[in-house]
Amino acid sequence: MSHAIGIFDSGVGGLTVYKELARLLPNQNFVYLGDTGRVPYGTKSPATVRRYAREAANFLSRHGVKMLVVACNTASAVALEELRQQFALPVIGVIEPGAERAVTLSKNSRIGVIGTEGTIKSGAYSAAIHRLNPDAAVFSTPCPLFVPLAEEGWAHHRIAHLAAEEYLAPLLAENIDTLVLGCTHYPLLKQTLEQVVGSEVRLVDSAAATAEAVRALLPNDTSPFEKEGRFYVTDVPTRFEQVGSAFLGAPLTCVEQVELA
Amino acid sequence: MSHAIGIFDSGVGGLTVYKELARLLPNQNFVYLGDTGRVPYGTKSPATVRRYAREAANFLSRHGVKMLVVACNTASAVALEELRQQFALPVIGVIEPGAERAVTLSKNSRIGVIGTEGTIKSGAYSAAIHRLNPDAAVFSTPCPLFVPLAEEGWAHHRIAHLAAEEYLAPLLAENIDTLVLGCTHYPLLKQTLEQVVGSEVRLVDSAAATAEAVRALLPNDTSPFEKEGRFYVTDVPTRFEQVGSAFLGAPLTCVEQVELA
Structure with missing residues (x-):
């Protein structure tokens, strides 16, 4: 399992990033860790999230990820x-690739960002966008109901539609x-x-942007080991397997x- | 702090029980522990919740709660x-008092139960109700959106109304x-x-029922220490203080x- 790419998320959501990575980089091995025993991170404090992230990185580092x-x-x-x-490893997050994609796509430099309470409060997207385009205007809001709506299987329900209208109206x-889409x-x-949002507003999926940023770091890597993917979680796997599928x-x-x- | 009553919850929600207890038992001291670093429990496995509960009980036990x-x-x-x-202590949960209140209130012995995924899957309310009334018919369903709706401050929002209609229709x-109300x-x-639900259906609040069950165990306890309440959490306290207030x-x-x- 050494020389695999390590992927870490608070739970099952990061599988959207894994899915893009596995599609773009079919010759790579992956180790995925979902901290399902302590999910979600979005409502927890920066100090606690940093501690959990450190523990996760330690775990993946011990697995020899590159x-x-x-x-x-x-x-x-x-x-x-x-x-x-x-950690003496390349560390790729989802914020910078998402911000870069947004700056490239936006024509009027007026960019909306939605995410968890923690992500929005941190101002990280706003800072990353302004590093790329200091003149951009960034409008952001947390959408705490979107995760439970997605996990409930109500992503296309009238309630999801109403919640989206409520959250997005100011943007x-x-x-x-x-x-x-910062989550x-x-x-x-x-x-x-x-x-x-209508057809005039472009949506940016950080998962796809991140997978491309990773591929850009591994342009000539064509010597795969025996293809293998491993998934670790911190709660029992049942729910992760169900929702993850x-x-x-x-x-x-x-x-x-x-x-x- | 010894001889206090220890209260434990996954986070801030248990303050509804604390509030009832403090009102009913003004001469008691309380130690409250909210596991905000790992909240919520409702979507986690029984094995993981048991481990967290054991750690919480250990903590309160070290504080000498009675x-x-x-x-x-x-x-x-x-x-x-x-x-x-x-643990060599009286341990009171919220299920039995809530079940008892429901059985007492119900005239047609047809009782609905709502709660987290974990609570409903466990069948604990159904079992407790049937111990008291083997002929009762119990109908239960998890309502995963209710907690985020309450924490978002949308408890009276049209979206909460629609979610309640959707969840409760089968009951x-x-x-x-x-x-x-099993959460x-x-x-x-x-x-x-x-x-x-309309005026024909009675709502049972386990918090109030539990506080009365605790009082029943402490009928003649009228020798209070200096009045004191302590609150401990496993994430930084900011959000607990805000939502908890x-x-x-x-x-x-x-x-x-x-x-x-």
Whole structure:
């Protein structure tokens, strides 16, 4: 399992990033860790999320991964710098690739960002967008109901539509032309969000942008080991396998429970 | 702090139980522990919830509490027996008092129960109701959106109303006359739930029932120490203080962060 790419998320949501990575990089091995015993991170404090991220990175580092992909937006928002300082590995988060894609796509430089409470409070997307375009206007809001709506299987339900209208109205009033889906669960609500924002607003999926950023770091890597993917979680695997299969659109098995702390 | 009553919850929700206890038992001291670093329990496995409950009980036990109140429905549903075996203290959960109140109130013995995924899957309310009335018909369903709706401050929002209609329709179709609110957050949605179920269905708040069960165990305890309440959490206290003040209807301060594991 050494020389695999390590992917870490608070739970099942990061499988959207894994799915893109596995599609773009079919010759790579992956180790995925979902901290399902302590999910979610989005409502927890930066200090606690940093501690959990450190423990996760330690675990993956012990598995000899060659790179660390922080698939969780909240952990990327508050823990990336610390992880880069503490681990002698390339550490890729989802914020910078998402911000870059948004800046490229936006024509009027008015960009909306939605995410968890932790991600939005951190201001990480706003800072990353302004590093690329200091003149951009960024409008952001947390959408705490989107994750439970996605996990409930209500992504296309009338309730999801109403919640999206409520959350997005202030952003649409600012005439944004680009909206960053700053949480790994949000792509599951893409269809509903498209209906609410209309065809004039482009949606940015950080998962796809992140997978491309990872590929850019591994351009000539064509010497795969025997193809293998491993999944670890910190709660019993049952729910991760169930919800994760829906995320991946394929059965998820051989998930193993581990202890981090 | 010895001889205090220990109260434990996955987070802030158990403050509804604390509030009732403090009102009914003004001469008692309380130590409250909210496991905010790992909240919620409702979507986690019984094995993991049992481990967390054990760690919480250990912490309160070291504080010399004379009784342990498990204010969390999910932990009461899956961990109560184990806690009773492992700790030489009276251990009171919220399930039995809620079930007893429901059986007393119901005239047609058709009782609805709502709660987290973990609580409903455990069948604990159904079992407790049947121990008291083997002929009762129990209809239950998990309502995963109610906690985020309550924490979002949308308890009286149209979205909460729609979610309640969706969740409760199958129970109302079974002609229930009593509905157990089997999660500490749900009393915050009481007004919305009353509108959806109508005046023919009685709502049972486990918090109030549990506080009365605790009082029944302490009938003649009238020698209070200097009045004191302590609150411990496993994430930084900021959010617990904010949300908790709304739960209590009074400012919540002096909350201290601790490590359990």
